[in-house]
Amino acid sequence: MPRRVLSGLLWLVCGIALLGHATRVLAGGAADVAEARDFTSDRPFEACLEEGDALAAGSASLDIASRGRDGGTSKSRARLTWSSADAGSGPEVRVRLEMLAPAEIAGSALLLVERSGEPAEVWAWLPEIQKVRRVGGRHLNQPLFGTNLRYVDLERMRRLVDAAGPDAWSEADFEGRPVWKLLTRDGRDTVVTWLDRERCVPLRTEVSDERGRLSRWVEVSQQPVQATRAEPGAFVPSFLVVHDVPGETETRIDVTSLDLSSPPVRASFDPARLGRPASRESSPGS
Amino acid sequence: MTRLVLFSTRYPRSVLAGVVALTGLAICGLVDPWTGAPRLRIDPSFEKLLPEDDAGRLEYEALQARFDTGESFIVAVEPPGGVFSLEALGVIAQLEARLREIPEVASVRSIASVPLAGGPEDELLASSLLDEARRGEGPLDRARRAITGDPLYRGVLVSPDGGLAALHVSLEPIGEIELLEADLGRRMEAVARDAAPGWPVWIAGAPFLKAEMNRILNSELASQVPLVLAIMMLVSFAVFRTATGAWLPVATIALALVWTLGAMGWAGRPINIVTSIVPPLILVVGFAYTIHVVAEAQTLARRGRAGAHATGLAAIAFPIALTAVTTAAGFLSLGISAHAAIREFGAFGAAGVMASLLAALTFTPAVLAISPMRLPPAIEAREGRIDRGFEWLGAFSLRHRVPILAVAAALFLGSLAAATRIQVDTRIVENFKGESLVRQSYERLNDRLDGADVLFVGLEGPTPGSLLSPENLREVAALQRWLEARPEVGGTTSIVDYLEASGRAMGGPSPLSAASNRALVAQLLWLADGEAVDPILDRSRQATVVLVRSRATSSREVGDLVAGIEAHLGRGGTRLEGTVTGGSALLTRAIDDVSRDQARSLVVAFALIGVILAFAFRSLRFAALTVLLNALPVAVYFGALGVTGIPLNNATALLGCVVLGIAIDDTLHFVSRHRECARRMTDPRAAAAAALAQVGRPVTWTTAALCLGLLVLTTSDLVSQAQFGALGSATLFFAWGVDVLVTPALCSYLAWRPASGSVVSSVSSVPSVSSSSSGPDGTRASVVPVGWGALAFGPDHPRRDRNVIEQSLRGRSQ
Incomplete structure (x- = not known):
């Protein structure tokens, strides 16, 4: 379960496609806990897991708008391509982020590879320099790509979910929807996540400091994005917003399109080919 | 005021009950009685000294809102x-x-x-x-x-x-x-x-600086105020030689202090670095008021006029009230200041003076009515020696009045000239003593690192994305090179440094090189460490801030650096518009502004006091003389600052107000007494000698107490407080010298219009030498002018007064 959680949360940072995956792993965790706590649910967790599998690979187009503490905003467009597979020792997740706009950064790309039990590996490609460089793990502590997204936030979530015992989970309502509420503590921070039981999607995550002040929160749209080929029952929200309260910044990611029909070819996730556009296998339906 | 004293002496228990109630209310202003939480706080921040609409403050706040330039x-x-x-x-x-x-x-x-x-x-x-x-x-x-x-x-x-x-x-x-x-x-x-x-x-770091300042102010407020009160109690005991005479003046000013601080608490105004001077000010001013009341009570006791106690004390209400009103007016003149802190200082300073007056005219007489003053037998001999000293001093002053006045005039003019050399300069770090952690840390970090202080140069391009342009980045880099060439600048950091580091790490061209372009800059920024870049570059890539690490510690050095950078930015030919700001720049300018404002307000205070005196005594000459005599110690004080090179800062500027407040009090007593005597004696010289003999002792005792009290401040861990104590006591001593030497000499030239048979209230009194002219029981003046060179003494007139006056007249005829 832990590595699957990692995968889901990793996707969360990179874009909206993570949500399905995150749901799957969170629901997986919740299923274990539900079994232990004898939760009553009108929808078996296994269903969530099966639906999440439909999101194991695909691509999405994202609009990213980031507002700084000065109120100024920067906007960009990107394409997210992902693939997850069992690598024997555990799942291996590869995510590729390719910038489309604005023109100055178009073609810049980032590749992230996570293998079970190993630190994440990240490679970057800048068209003006024409070189692929590996980005050290320490760089991932910082906000990325002109946004307030941090990879370490996801690592932390993974760690917290891994460590959460049955007492951390409870049944609750969130804006009228039945949810599983996950309450965890990380050092001085308290992290609360509300997971939609029906759609298997995290609806909101809040991080508060020891004084109970909200320091960071992620809100997720309850409107689904339309996939080019919709999977039965799969729900991918149309946007998510990450708020950083002390930094007074906000990053919103809108999913403008979602394609689950044709998995990307494995070569697209080769660091050496990061400078080339990602390619996909031909769609079965095309 | 007279009625107030009469009421206090006739209904002492009611008055004391009222005092207790008022004090309880004031204590509730200091501490919440239910929670025990303090209502009155100390706010050592300097930035708030500037007006809210100050352009520099707004600029800094805008920069803080735009970038993460937190402390x-x-x-x-x-x-x-x-x-x-x-x-x-x-x-x-x-x-x-x-x-x-x-x-x-x-x-x-x-x-x-x-x-x-x-x-x-x-x-x-x-x-x-x-x-x-x-x-x-x-x-x-x-x-x-x-x-x-x-x-x-x-x-x-x-x-x-x-x-x-x-x-x-x-x-x-x-x-x-x-x-x-x-x-x-x-x-x-x-x-x-x-x-x-x-x-x-x-x-x-600035937060540590503020916290240490706060800690020291708190701790010294708790330790020095009781020490000052103890010293004043000792002096009071030395003067009056009775238990009541020792504790009553101190208790009176302690009450005034609690009332004033309670008012600050109720008003929700914290003690800031300007209003922190209000407590010692109340001690200083209030002590003089209550000493005069207690001295009068002892004089009445000496004469065995216990029955005339109420009216006797009431007779001194007017002059004390007048001195209080003039001092309060001086403080209220600060209300014209643009700085809220100065206005608060003026308001609470005036409130403190009036609280001191109220305590002196209610609490002191009420206590004296219940527990009348006793006269120790040994006091007569000692006072006789002191009074003979003043007799000699008066005779000396009159005998050498021409050279004394010439020296005073030369000193005044010389001081004015020297005062033009005053430099406004505040040294925040050097305000801490050499062995303090704050000062040693700053000195060490300034020595080993690029500098412990940071200024911000904000740069803004004409359009969003301007800072993606390599040309504009080269301008930023050129500015950094210029800044780093200045001796007081240890180093700078800008977005250029991050871009160059990223470019090197990626193995690509420098973003400043000819091969660079907007795309390269944008891509390096896309990959950059957001936590490092966000605080210095806005999201729209239009504005940035250059961090300038400076070793400048004084307001003058910081001001020069800021002015130099502003001049450089304003020279034209650049695409980026720049501004300079920063906590230290704002802080030092705030203190300098406040210092200048305080010094300027003194002029207004003098004018206001002059108007009040002219109105109260219906005499322009009286007002002019009083103001002139007070101008001398104030001028000498500022002249001394010019000569010694001690800069005008928030502490040394405040001292001008304190000196004025004290000096005006003593001078008013003397000049008023001189006028009263001169109207009866005809000869102004004799009147001057008599006036000195009558007011010399209380003026001396209050000055001694105040000087000793101020000297306590020299033990402060803050250099400015220690300077305040040393300079304050020295200046008050000089003001005393003016009162006992220059004032009699000057007054000896003034012939006042004789009083038309009216009884003039006494201004003040001393034990054994009293205003017998204003007999509390209604007796008329015992010293009556009957012609030039001849005086008639009443049967109860003290022999010393006769001696003084006769001696003066003999000196004149010789």
């Missing part, structure tokens, strides 16, 4: 063998982790953990200095060279020689009061000493 602490350590060893880096990393555990701390940056730019072959950002140290000597040595060659770290996180490491500690959002109460600086020091035992530890 931070610097915790520095000096490992015995230098920073670049596995052991030292391990300790620094451990210290970093422990500092991060402090709840108020948001983040910590240290040399041990910051990412190293460039790694083996294909790595962009590989590891930390500590990681490299763990890999062995070779990697550590390479990392050391990289660190000490990187302008982002050298002189910022580590000294160029590798001997000192600085940890930059950013705080969670926290209110100013909570920040002060958290005592973070001392807690960080304790953590550092524990994590790195035996290593020298230094703490710096």
Whole structure:
């Protein structure tokens, strides 16, 4: 379960496609806990897991708008391509982020590879320099790509979910929807996540400091994005917003399109080919 | 006022009940009686001294809103063998982790953990200095060279020689009061000493500076005020030689102090660095008022007029009230200031003076009515010696009045000339004593690093995305080179430094090179460390801020640096518009403005006092004389600042007001008494001698008490407070000299219009030498002018008065 959680949360940072995956792993965790706590649910967790599998690979187009503490905003467009597979020792997740706009950064790309039990590996490609460089793990502590997204936030979530015992989970309502509420503590921070039981999607995550002040929160749209080929029952929200309260910044990611029909070819996730556009296998339906 | 005293002496218990009620109310203003939480707080921040609409303050606030230029602490350590060893880096990393555990701390940056730019072959950002140290000597040595060659770290996180490491500690959002109460600086020091035992530890940063200032002000307020009160009690006992005479004046001013501070608490106004002078001011002014009342009571007791107690005390209400009103008017004149802190000082200063007056005219007479003053038998002989001293002094002054006045005039003019050399300069760090941690830390960090203070140069391009242009970045780099050539600037940091580091790490061209373009800059920024870039570059890439690390510590140096940068930015020919700001720039300008404002307000105070005196005595000459005589010590004080090079700062500027408040009181007593005597004696010289004999002793005792009280401040841990005490006592001593030498000499030339048979109230009295002219029981003046050179003495007139007057007249005829 832990590595699957990692995968889901990793996707969360990179874009909206993570949500399905995150749901799957969170629901997986919740299923274990539900079994232990004898939760009553009108929808078996296994269903969530099966639906999440439909999101194991695909691509999405994202609009990213980031507002700084000065109120100024920067906007960009990107394409997210992902693939997850069992690598024997555990799942291996590869995510590729390719910038489309604005023109100055178009073609810049980032590749992230996570293998079970190993630190994440990240490679970057800048068209003006024409070189692929590996980005050290320490760089991932910082906000990325002109946004307030941090990879370490996801690592932390993974760690917290891994460590959460049955007492951390409870049944609750969130804006009228039945949810599983996950309450965890990380050092001085308290992290609360509300997971939609029906759609298997995290609806909101809040991080508060020891004084109970909200320091960071992620809100997720309850409107689904339309996939080019919709999977039965799969729900991918149309946007998510990450708020950083002390930094007074906000990053919103809108999913403008979602394609689950044709998995990307494995070569697209080769660091050496990061400078080339990602390619996909031909769609079965095309 | 007379009725107030009469009421207090006739209904003392009711008045004391009222005093208790008022004091209880005031205490509730100081401390919440239900929660015990203090209502009156100390706010040592300097920025708030500036008007809310001040352009510089608005600029700074706009910069803070746009960029993350929040205040931070610097915790520095000096490992015995230098920073670049596995052991030292391990300790620094451990210290970093422990500092991060402090709840108020948001983040910590240290040399041990910051990412190293460039790694083996294909790595962009590989590891930390500590990681490299763990890999062995070779990697550590390479990392050391990289660190000490990187302008982002050298002189910022580590000294160029590798001997000192600085940890930059950013705080969670926290209110100013909570920040002060958290005592973070001392807690960080304790953590550092524990994590790195035996290593020298230094703490710096604006929050630490404020917290230390707050701690010292709090602790000294708690220790010095009681000490000053004790000294005043001793002096009172020396004067009156009775228990009541010892405690009553002190209790009276203590009440006035509580009332005034309670009013500040109820008004919700904290004690700031300007209003912090109000408590000693109340002690100083209030003591003089109550001493006059107690002295009058003792005089009445000496004459066995216990029955005339009420009317006797009531007779001095008017002159005391007049001195209080003039002093309060002086403070209220500060209301014209544009600075809220100065206006508050004026308002609470005036409130304190009036509270002192109220206490002196209600509490003191009421207590005296219940427990009348006793006269120790030994006092007569001692007072006789003192009075003979004043007789001699009066005769000396009159005998040498021409040279004395000539010297005074020369001193006045010379002082005015010297005062033009005064330099407005505030040294915040040097305000702490040399052995203090704050000062030693700043001096050490200024010596070993690029500077402990940071100024911000805001730069803005014409359109969003302007700062993606290599041409504009080259302008930023040129500005940095110009700044770094200035001796007081230790180093600078800008977005250019980050871009160059990223460019080097990626193995691409420099973003400043001819090969650079907007795309390269944008891509490097896309990949850049957001936590480092966000505080200095806005999201629209139109505005940026250059951090200027400065070693300037005085307001003059900072002001010169700011002016120099502004001139450079305003020279034209640039695409980026620039402004200079920063906490220290604002702070020093605020203090300098306040200092100048206070000095300017003195002129208004003089004018206002003159008008009040002219109106009260219906005599322009009286008003002019009083103002002129008070101008001399004030002018000499400011002249001394010009000659000695002691700068005009918030403390030394405030002293002008205090000197004026005290000097006007004593002079008013003398001149008023002289007028009263002259109207009866006809001969102004004899009147001057008589006036000195009558007011010399109380003026001397109050001055002695005040000088001793002010000298207590010389023990302060803040240099400005110590200067205030030393200069204050010296100036008050000089003002006393003016009152006993110059004032009689000048007054001896003034013939006042004789009183048309009316009884003139006494201004003041001393034990044994009283205003017998204003007999409380209705008797008429005992000294009656009957013609030039001849006086008639009443049967109850003290013999000493006769001696003085006769001696003066003999001196004149000779």
